[in-house]
Amino acid sequence: MRGPGRWAVLFALVVLAVVMVFPFAIVAMNAVKSPAEYSTQGPLSLPDGLYLQGIIDFWNRVDFGTKLWNSFVISASVSVLAVVLSVLNAYALGIGRVKGRLSILVLFLVANTLPQEALAYPLYYLSKAAGLYDTQLAVIIVMTVIQAAFGTYLLSAVLGQFPKEILEAAAIDGAGRLRSLLRIVVPISRPTLNVLLIFFFIWTWNEFFLPLIFLISNDTQTVPVALAVLQGEKFMDATMSSASALLGVVPAIAFFLIFQRTLTRGVTVGAIK
Amino acid sequence: MRVRTRGYWLYLIPSLLLFLGVIVVPFLMNVGASFTRWSGVGTPRWIGFDNYARLLQDERFWQSFQHNVGLIVAMAIVPTAIGLLLAAALFDYIGKRFGSRTASALRAMYYLPQVLPVAVAGVVWGWMLHPSYGAVNQIFGLDLDWLGDPDLALATVMAVMVWFQLGYPVVIFMAGLQRVDPAYYEAAEIDGASWWRKFWHITIPQIRPEIFVVLLTCTIAALKVFGPIFVLTRGGPGNATMVPSYFSYLNFFQKSNVGYGSAIATVLALIIIVVTFLFLRVQEREQ
Structure with a gap:
């Protein structure tokens, strides 16, 4: 494949990568929105600013x-x-x-x-x-x-x-x-x-x-x-739910980044599991 | 001089004792309980094979295994098929034309969901799929109750599991491709073979061992699946997403049918052992 064909392959693979990463991005975006902003703007808008109260409230509450x-x-x-x-x-x-x-x-x-x-x-x-x-x-x-x-x-x-x-x-x-x-x-x-x-x-x-x-x-x-x-508790509104998801995601990504080299070298080891 | 081999078994003692207490005895107790009627308190009453006879007639039990088949498709077959294409495309197309950094960046993005605890992946998607405030309905301008509609729930869970699982085969297959001798591809290129022909006649046969391992481990994972069901649907609506592991959990801890739950768990264990054995036999014959 030459010319436009090879870009089409790259484009398709990039689109798929975006789909795979999208849930992480949207969780992070909405965890820093205020409930008011969420109800007027919905989940897809970029946050106006950093509203950390939802995360702090959830952190303290649980x-x-x-x-x-x-x-x-x-x-x-x-x-x-x-x-x-x-x-x-x-x-x-x-x-x-x-x-x-x-x-x-x-x-x-x-x-x-x-x-x-x-x-x-x-x-x-x-x-x-x-x-x-x-x-x-x-x-x-x-x-x-x-x-x-x-x-x-x-x-x-x-x-x-x-x-x-x-x-x-x-x-x-x-x-x-x-x-x-x-x-x-x-x-x-x-x-x-x-x-x-x-x-x-x-x-x-x-x-x-x-x-x-x-x-x-x-x-x-x-x-x-x-x-x-x-999940499904009464106090869990939309932004607090995304705050909770974000708090679950962050340690996992941190481990991934810290241990990345060992993991990618060792993932074939884990494959036997 | 030979290193004497006597006395090494001393090193096995701690594990064998723990193994006995944590795996062997509990497993035998579970098999034993499956022949009784027991609520978890008081004395179990021996009822022979009644629980197993009841299982055979229990529609929920059969449904739960049908859903398992769906999850094997979603967690083993589809990710393996897509993973093969992606790994081959990244390895010998993107890697060669756009550089290996592009290929490994894409690989990392596909792999990202795999680093999540599966329960947390469920929390993320439970939020995305929420019928009133979820992002998925907003994006597509839909008004669907993805996890609450009995006709949609299983398909939705399957889609989430494809997302969760996909990165694993991609990474394993790409690692496998690294040990394939480039001479095969060069020879095929000289013969003017198309990308598809190379994929079919070189890539797939060369990484057969990896394909086996991925299919086996993912099939076992699909048979055992519990966390996503617990978080996303609790087996519902109705029994639309009931799976054996959740069905036994329900009988153990919510319905106090410990005997019946044990029978379900025993059957599940036997199925998994048989599947493992069959896979290993086929693999042995291949080699």
Whole structure:
């Protein structure tokens, strides 16, 4: 294709990109409009100025700072703990090649594909019996195991390729197994572990079903749960709804920008999930 | 000297214990509960296969799986098809004629919805599609109740899911295209092959593994879909957008039919395991 043809292709792809990004733009535009401006101008006009009261009101009303903190605590704990468990498992399966490792790996993979609905009620019941219901600890434990199941699967394959000579040399020097893990395997696999850590963090941040079931009170809820549950509340008028959507979108985009390089490099890693 | 392999299993103990408590025992409890009538309090009453017999006759159950098929179209098939075209166009057309920066900027824009928590994506679209103040009606000068009209609701949810899902195959396919040997394309160009012929005979066969992975992961995601339904429609209006995951949630936490909900969840789990197994078998045979 020459001349106008090639511009037509570019034009079509740009139009599609605009459609994809449009919801973000319109949410941002309307989150900074006053309710009065919204009712006279509608959603499509550019805002007259920056009216931040809607965002501030929504923030205070739902105590959004607490929700952010809750999401952060849960995601950070899960990502660290799940990486630790994944490393321990992958050390045994990938490097130690323990007996029955294939069936253990299949078990972990099945666990990762199981719908959470098939675990939800017993987990809810057990957490109540253990006094963990409506605590973040319950979500942290469950999500850690689910993420580690995937991490084990991935990391075992990576550590299966680990150069054995290095470990043998260390063993001759008298390094124990734990020492080899901490001093050799972990530092050398650090790039992969970083990718896992970031993925676990974002996946846990985005998680909806289990936090919805476990976290019912205002001071334990995560960002996605709080925003979803508040939808349709009486105080949510048009501008406040867009303010709430914007507050949900901003952290996600921030993570995307911060972790962009790791994510685009690692997205093929995530593809196995 | 060989590194001794005995003793490594010690490192598995913490995970195996947690795994037992968080996955194995709850899953078996769920299967067990599916053979009982239980409201969540008191003692479950054993009723054998009654819940499963009831499922087979429950119109809502069958509808919910039909809606799942629609969501597989919206979340797996359509994004894969469009994603292939977009990835190929970006990679060997835009990338070559307008520079790779243009291509990666477009790719980032297609990918943007994927970074959202799916519940937040639902909040965004719930607002855009609101019948009285939503932006979509304003833009098109329409007066439709996108999510409240039983004839429209499923199609609307499907459209939202295409938007949400599209970036994922684009990114995976573009990464896959990078390992294709350019010599194939050069040879085809010398033979005067059209863009379509190259797309069909080189691009698609070369990134088959990626296509498999995307179809498998997106199909599983579509079978499990919960967040968007919870946020956008709660399965309604009527049962117009009911899906198995939400149907079981409803029975667990709102109708106190724990036994029945467990049966739905068990069937869903079995379907997902079978689908995964079939995909992996086909993939194995391909290779």
